[in-house]
Structures are given as structure tokens and as C-alpha cells.
Amino acid sequence: MRTRYKGTPKAVRALGAFVALQRAADSVIAATQEEIERAKLTPSQFGVLEALLHLGPLCAKDLARKILRSKGNLTLVIENLEKSGLVARTARADDRRFLTVDLTGKGRRLIAGMFPRHARLIEESFGVLTPKEQEELRRLCRKLGKAQG
Amino acid sequence: MRTRYKGTPKAVRALGAFVALQRAADSVIAATQEEIERAKLTPSQFGVLEALLHLGPLCAKDLARKILRSKGNLTLVIENLEKSGLVARTARADDRRFLTVDLTGKGRRLIAGMFPRHARLIEESFGVLTPKEQEELRRLCRKLGKAQG
DNA sequence: TCATATTAGTTTAATGTTGAACTATATGAT
DNA sequence: ATCATATAGTTCAACATTAAACTAATATGA
Numbered sequence: 001m002r003t004r005y006k007g008t009p010k011a012v013r014a015l016g017a018f019v020a021l022q023r024a025a026d027s028v029i030a031a032t033q034e035e036i037e038r039a040k041l042t043p044s045q046f047g048v049l050e051a052l053l054h055l056g057p058l059c060a061k062d063l064a065r066k067i068l069r070s071k072g073n074l075t076l077v078i079e080n081l082e083k084s085g086l087v088a089r090t091a092r093a094d095d096r097r098f099l100t101v102d103l104t105g106k107g108r109r110l111i112a113g114m115f116p117r118h119a120r121l122i123e124e125s126f127g128v129l130t131p132k133e134q135e136e137l138r139r140l141c142r143k144l145g146k147a148q149g
Numbered sequence: 150m151r152t153r154y155k156g157t158p159k160a161v162r163a164l165g166a167f168v169a170l171q172r173a174a175d176s177v178i179a180a181t182q183e184e185i186e187r188a189k190l191t192p193s194q195f196g197v198l199e200a201l202l203h204l205g206p207l208c209a210k211d212l213a214r215k216i217l218r219s220k221g222n223l224t225l226v227i228e229n230l231e232k233s234g235l236v237a238r239t240a241r242a243d244d245r246r247f248l249t250v251d252l253t254g255k256g257r258r259l260i261a262g263m264f265p266r267h268a269r270l271i272e273e274s275f276g277v278l279t280p281k282e283q284e285e286l287r288r289l290c291r292k293l294g295k296a297q298g
Numbered sequence: 299t300c301a302t303a304t305t306a307g308t309t310t311a312a313t314g315t316t317g318a319a320c321t322a323t324a325t326g327a328t
Numbered sequence: 329a330t331c332a333t334a335t336a337g338t339t340c341a342a343c344a345t346t347a348a349a350c351t352a353a354t355a356t357g358a
Contacts, residue, residue, distance in 0.1 A: 007265075007268055010272055010280075011268040011269070011271075011272050013275070013280060013283050013284065013287075014268070014271050014272040014274070014275035014276075014283060015268060015271055015272075016287050017275055017278075017283045017284070017286050017287040017290070018177055018271050018274075018275070020286070020287045020290035020291045020294060021170070021173060021174050021177065021286065021287075021290050022174050022178075022217075023217075023290070023291075023294040024170060024174075024289075024290035024291070024293040024294040025170050025171050025173075025174040026217055026294075027293065027294045028167055028170065028293065029171075042313085042314070043314095044314075044315090059336075059337090060336070060337060061335085061336060061337080068171075068172075068175055069314095069315075069316090070315070070316055070317075071336075071337065071338085072315080072316065072317075072318090072337085072338075072339080072340090073314075073315055073316070074337085075337065075338055075339080076314080076315085077314090095323075095324070095335095095336085096322080096323060096324090096336095097322070097323045097324070097335065097336040097337070098323095098335095098336065098337085099336080099337070116156075119156055119160040119163075119164060120160070122160075122163050122164055122167050123159055123160050123163040123164075125163070125167075125293070126162070126163035126166055126167065126293065127163075128292055128293060129166075129289060129292060129293060131159075131162060133289055133292075134162050134163060134166045135162065135166070136285065136289065137166050137169070137170065137286070137289045137290070137293070138162075138165050138166040138169045138170075140173075140278060140282055140285065140286045140289075141166070141169035141170050141172070141173035141286070142169045142172075142173070143277055143278060143282075144173040144176065144177065144274070144275065144277060144278060144286075145169060145172040145173040145175075145176045191343085191344070193344075193345090208306075208307090209306070209307060210305085210306060210307080218344095218345075218346090219345070219346055219347075220306075220307065220308085221307085221308075221309080221310090221345080221346065221347075221348090222344075222345055222346070223307085224307065224308055224309080225308095225344075225345085226344090244305095244306090244353075244354070245306095245352085245353060245354090246305065246306040246307070246352070246353045246354065247305095247306065247307085247353095248306080248307070
């Protein structure tokens, strides 16, 4: 079953690339799903922990931008992570509108323990591409992603 | 703000490509969002209508696979489209487990009317890439997507 | 033929997600 | 100082999504 679009060659080319792009992204995400479920985390929760591990403490708004979710959603995600004792929120002294979110010891241990396996799963997924192809894919995707919002 | 991962060069390469891939897919989807909202459709509903337009009548299971949602979700999506008078369900004569879903006249007019603009938005998004780059991106994504489930 | 397994679709409960209205804090111009 | 504006985060209601249990129809094969 193959999707076929009518239209100009330009449109066919763009749409074909778009469908492939979506499916590729989904298939890699699917490859990491099981691991995240096993840790009793939602994808959003995992995304927050991962961002904090690699970037250090962040405010809710930055986290929302990082994991591509709404601000309102982040309130809940952070709340649930806090209930699980994986992150802590502290008001920022210089501007009390901001809440700085950071990993607790428990949270850091969890995500740091998961990450190597997570990285390996993604590495395996991308293993069908040569290093050069991976770099080219990244370049093309960055060009595409940067052009919009 | 740039995400930086520690790890082997192989892991860094794969993770970098993965992040770029996700963001590229999201940014193109975002470019089409407004148009879909204006038509009072959810992304899933739009996906179903689009699939029916290009592929003809399909059963719920095939639609689920096409738009990457669960079977249970498709029950609701199709139900809502039926309520709006955009699709119709009919049991298949030879195997009554299957429900064939097809566009109504109204549904066909709606999606056929939307699609040119939709295609143009995607075409514009991909316009930052040359035709050759678009084809290369598609090739790489297909290779990546096909390798998994 | 009958039991078993398989498959398509539905139902249900739990949860995630969003946009919009809202609160609290900070900034800037006059 | 003060008023308007902007920004971070929260709340809320509506809705989407999923996994799992379920029903109905079909296929299989002893």
C-alpha cells in the first residue's frame, strides 16, 4: 500500500519527502518506547528528565519548548515528576515568576541510568544509515526545521 | 540553547540526527496546523480524509495503520467524521468483520478543496531544500523507517 | 462438525494534551 | 509613582489517545 498524490512534480516531491520524514521519526520513537514504559515514565516525562540531564536546571517554559508541549501541559508533567520525587521546583530569586526545575538525586540516578540504553537503541536504529548518511540526514533536517518557527 | 550529548561519536551522531529529525517533522506539521484547525478538523480526522481521498475506501484497521493511531482511536475518529457527515461506514459483504469507510460527497468536497492548499504549504516548507535534497531526504528517511517495525 | 485460534472493531477507564482564561510578577514609558 | 503591557506559570474544560478487555465474525484443522 503506497500513498500516491496527484499534483505538480514539485508537490509530489515535497509530499513524498514529508510522509517519509514523519514515518521515519515515528519508527525511531517507537524503538525507544518500550524502554520508557518499563521505567513507568510517559514520553513527556522522559523528555523533561533527559533535557535536565543534558542541559542542567531549566524553567518550565524552556522545558516546554524543548519537549514541544504546551505550558499548561508542562505544569502537569513537572507536577507528576515532583510527586515521584524525580525533580524539584524552586522559585528564582531574581524573578519570582520563574520556577527553576532540577533533577533530584533520585531523578538523576534514574535518567543517567536509562540514558546509555536509550542512546544505544537510537544508535541501533540509525545503524542502517552510514555515518555520512546520518550526517547528511541531520543537515537536511536542520535546514528544514530552522526555516520555520 | 543546543542539546549536547556525551557518549561515543557513534551515539552523538545518531542522537544528533534523531533530534533534528523530530524537530523537522514537527516544524512541517506545525506549518499545516492552522489550515486544519480552520476546517474544524483534528489532525487525525484530516489524516483519515486525506487517506481516503488518495487511496479510496479503506477499512478501519488500514486507516489506523496509515495515520499511525490505535484501532480504538480510529473507532472514535471515524465516528466523529460520520457524525459530521464526512464519511460513511458500510459492512463488507464477503467478510462482515470489516467496515469499509468511504468519503461522502460532502467529505470529498471538503478534503479535495483543502488539499491543494495543504500541498502548497508543505511544498513551501520543503522549498528551503533543493529538489535533489528533498529526494535525498526522502531516500534516507525511507531507509530509516523501513528498517524498523 | 466442532473446538480453537485469529482477526476487525468496540468499549471502557485512565491519562495526556491543548487553548483560553486567569494570577502574579516584572518591565517600560510617561 | 502609575498605568499599560508583557511574561511565567496555573487552572479548567473539552477532547484525544491508549491499552486492555470484550464481542462478533471468520478461518483452521483434527
